[in-house]
Amino acid sequence: xxxxxxxxxxxxxxxxxxxxxxxxxxxxxxxxxxxxxxxxxxxxxxxxxxxxxxxxxxxxxxxxxxxxxxxxxxxxxxxxxxxxxxxxxxxxxxxxxxxxxxxxxxxxxxxxxxxxxxxxxxxxxxxxxxxxxxxxxxxxxxxxxxxxxxxxxxxxxxxxxxxxxxxxxxxxxxxxxxxxxxxxxxxxxxxxxxxxxxxxxxxxxxxxxxxxxxxxxxxxxxxxxxxxxxxxxxxxxxxxxxxxxxxxxxxxxxxxxxxxxxxxxxxxxxxxxxxxxxxxxxxxxxxxxxxxxxxxxxxxxxxxxxxxxxxxxxxxxxxxxxxxxxxxxxxxxxxxxxxxxxxxxxxxxxxxxxxxxxxxxxxxxxxxxxxxxxxxxxxxxxxxxxxxxxxxxxxxxxxxxxxxxxxxxxxxxxxxxxxxxxxxxxxxxxxxxxxxxxxxxxxxxxxxxxxxxxxxxxxxxxxxxxxxxxxxxxxxxxxxxxxxxxxxxxxxxxxxxxxxx
Amino acid sequence: xxxxxxxxxxxxxxxxxxxxxxxxxxxxxxxxxxxxxxxxxxxxxxxxxxxxxxxxxxxxxxxxxxxxxxxxxxxxxxxxxxxxxxxxxxxxxxxxxxxxxxxxxxxxxxxxxxxxxxxxxxxx
Numbered sequence: 001x002x003x004x005x006x007x008x009x010x011x012x013x014x015x016x017x018x019x020x021x022x023x024x025x026x027x028x029x030x031x032x033x034x035x036x037x038x039x040x041x042x043x044x045x046x047x048x049x050x051x052x053x054x055x056x057x058x059x060x061x062x063x064x065x066x067x068x069x070x071x072x073x074x075x076x077x078x079x080x081x082x083x084x085x086x087x088x089x090x091x092x093x094x095x096x097x098x099x100x101x102x103x104x105x106x107x108x109x110x111x112x113x114x115x116x117x118x119x120x121x122x123x124x125x126x127x128x129x130x131x132x133x134x135x136x137x138x139x140x141x142x143x144x145x146x147x148x149x150x151x152x153x154x155x156x157x158x159x160x161x162x163x164x165x166x167x168x169x170x171x172x173x174x175x176x177x178x179x180x181x182x183x184x185x186x187x188x189x190x191x192x193x194x195x196x197x198x199x200x201x202x203x204x205x206x207x208x209x210x211x212x213x214x215x216x217x218x219x220x221x222x223x224x225x226x227x228x229x230x231x232x233x234x235x236x237x238x239x240x241x242x243x244x245x246x247x248x249x250x251x252x253x254x255x256x257x258x259x260x261x262x263x264x265x266x267x268x269x270x271x272x273x274x275x276x277x278x279x280x281x282x283x284x285x286x287x288x289x290x291x292x293x294x295x296x297x298x299x300x301x302x303x304x305x306x307x308x309x310x311x312x313x314x315x316x317x318x319x320x321x322x323x324x325x326x327x328x329x330x331x332x333x334x335x336x337x338x339x340x341x342x343x344x345x346x347x348x349x350x351x352x353x354x355x356x357x358x359x360x361x362x363x364x365x366x367x368x369x370x371x372x373x374x375x376x377x378x379x380x381x382x383x384x385x386x387x388x389x390x391x392x393x394x395x396x397x398x399x400x401x402x403x404x405x406x407x408x409x410x411x412x413x414x415x416x417x418x419x420x421x422x423x424x425x426x427x428x429x430x431x432x433x434x435x436x437x438x439x440x441x442x443x444x445x446x447x448x449x450x451x452x453x454x455x456x457x458x459x460x461x462x463x464x465x466x467x468x469x470x471x472x473x474x475x476x477x478x479x480x481x482x483x484x485x486x487x488x489x490x491x492x493x494x495x496x497x498x499x500x501x
Numbered sequence: 502x503x504x505x506x507x508x509x510x511x512x513x514x515x516x517x518x519x520x521x522x523x524x525x526x527x528x529x530x531x532x533x534x535x536x537x538x539x540x541x542x543x544x545x546x547x548x549x550x551x552x553x554x555x556x557x558x559x560x561x562x563x564x565x566x567x568x569x570x571x572x573x574x575x576x577x578x579x580x581x582x583x584x585x586x587x588x589x590x591x592x593x594x595x596x597x598x599x600x601x602x603x604x605x606x607x608x609x610x611x612x613x614x615x616x617x618x619x620x621x622x623x624x625x
Contacts, residue, residue, distance in 0.1 A: 387582035393604030398516045
C-alpha cells in the first residue's frame with residue numbers, strides 16, 4: 001500500500017545472520033495493520049517463529065507506535081539465541097615442567113641459592129623437566145562440544161566444538177579424573193609426536209656445561225658432546241658420553257661408555273657400578289664395580305676395579321691401579337721409568353671392611369671381658385642383691401647378650417667377606433708388549449719391583465707353593481718371577497694400601 | 502601393637518625396647534613414672550604395659566590399681582626387683598598379668614612378653 005508516494009506498509013527485515021528480526025513501521029499506519037492477525041501473516045512470510053514472547057513484544061510495539069503519534073520507526077522484535085562455542089582442550093604444566101619450554105626457561109626456573117649465600121649455583125641448575133614418581137606434572141582440561149543456538153526463524157545455529165590438542169598421554173603418566181597429570185615413573189617429561197610421557201632416558205644434545213647444569217637423572221643418559229670441567233653427571237642407568245669428559249664427576253649406577261675419553265687432570269672422578277668402557281683416562285680417580293675396558297691408555301689415574309682390567313692394545317702409565325680380577329695390557333709403565341703401581345688379587349673395599357671388622361673385634365672382646373667380670377662378681381651375691389645391683393645386673397646381662405650377638409655377626413661377616421674375596425679375586429697379569437722399569441706389582445703376599453724392562457708376551461700368576469711365576473707366552477716357559485724382578489715376600493697378608501717396607 | 506614402658510630408668514626402658522624390637526615391630530610409648538603413664542594411657546591406648554614397681558611420684562602398684570579402674574583388659578607385666586612372694590601376690594591381686602624379677606636376661610623378658618600376649622589373646 002502507498003499513499004502519495006510514501007511507504008505505507010510495514011516490513012519485516014531479518015538480519016543476514018538470522019539473529020535479529022526488525023519491524024519497520026512507516027508513518028501513519030492504520031490500527032488494522034498493527035493487529036496480530038495482519039502481523040502474523042507478515043511474520044509467516046518471513047518464516048519467523050511466532051512465540052509467545054514475539055506476540056508480547058509486537059503488542060507492546062503497536063501500543064508504543066500509537067502512543068508516539070504513529071511516526072515511522074524500526075524496532076527489533078525478535079532475537080535469536082547465539083550458540084555457545086565449545087572450549088578448547090588445554091594443558092597447564094606445573095612450573096618448570098613444561099616440556100615445550102626452552103632450556104633457558106628450565107635453567108631459570110631451577111635456579112637455587114648456593115650454600116650460605118644469596119647467589120645462585122649455576123652448576124646445580126637443570127635444563128630439563130625432571131620429575132619423580134608421584135609428582136604432579138600439570139592438569140589437562142578437555143575440550144567441550146558447546147551448545148547450539150537458534151535464529152529468529154527457529155533454525156538451529158550450530159556451536160563450534162572446542163579443539164583438541166591431539167595429545168596422547170602414555171602409561172608413564174597417570175591421568176586422574178579431575179584432569180591432574182601425575183608422573184607414574186621417575187624421569188624427564190617429554191612431549192614428542194603428540195605424546196606426553198615421562199621417559200627414563202635423557203638425551204643431552206649439547207655439552208654438559210652451564211647450558212644444562214649438572215645432570216642428575218634416574219635412568220639412562222646419553223651426552224652427545226662432552227662434559228665440561230667441574231660439572232657432574234649422575235644417573236642410575238646406563239651412561240654414554242660421545243665427547244670428552246674433562247675434569248668432571250661421573251657417577252653411574254649401571255654401565256658407562258666414555259667414548260671420547262676422560263681427561264680428568266687429577267680432578268676427574270668416576271664411580272661406575274658395573275662396567276666402564278673408556279677411550280682413555282688421564283688423571284682420573286674412582287671405582288669401577290666390574291670390568292674396566294680401555295682402548296688406549298690409563299695415565300696417572302687412581303682406579304679400583306672390581307673385576308677385570310682390559311687394555312689389550314693400551315697401556316697403564318703412572319698412577320695406582322687396583323684390580324680384583326685379571327689384568328690384560330699391552331704396555332705397563334713407560335720408558336721414562338716413572339712409578340706405576342698395580343695391585344692384583346685383592347678387593348680394596350672388601351679388604352677395608354675386613355680391616356674394620358678386625359679392629360672392631362678386640363673392642364667387643366674388651367667390653368665383654370669387663371662386663372663379664374662385673375657380672376660374675378654380682379652373681380656371687382645373687383641372693384642378696386640390692387635393687388640397684390639387680391638393675392645393674394640386668395644391664396650387664398643385656399650388654400653381654402648384645403656383645404655376644406655382635407661378636408657372632410663380626411665372625412660371620414669376616415667369613416662372608418673372605419668368601420667373596422676368594423670367589424672374585426684372581427692374580428693374573430698378561431702383558432703383550434712390555435713391562436717397563438719403575439713398575440711395582442702388589443700381590444696378596446708379594447711385592448714385585450721391576451728394575452729393568454721385561455718384554456712380553458708374558459703372564460704373571462701365582463704358581464705352586466704360592467710363589468709368583470712368569471709364563472712366557474711365546475715359548476710357554478715358566479720362570480720364577482725372582483729371575484726377572486725383585487720380589488719381596490710377606491708372611492701375612494698386608495692391610496690394604498700399605499706399601500712394603 | 503602398642504606397648505607402654507613405665508620405668509624411671511631410661512637404660513631399662515632402652516633394654517626393654519631392644520627386646521621388643523627383636524620380637525617384631527611395635528609402637529612404643531615411654532613413661533618415667535606412674536603419674537606420667539596415667540597422663541599418657543588415655544591417648545595412647547596400649548595393648549600391653551610393662552611397669553616397674555619402685556618409681557618416684559607414683560609407684561607401679563598404684564599405677565596398676567588406678568589403671569585397672571578404667572581398663573581391665575590390657576595385659577600388664579610388672580618388671581621389678583621386688584621378688585618376695587607376698588609382693589608378687591599383691592601385684593597380681595592389683596591386676597598384674599605377669600611378673601619379671603630383675604635381674605632378668607633379654608630372653609626371659611621376651612619369653613614373658615610372648616606368654617602374656619598368648620594368654621590374653623586366647624579366647625575365654
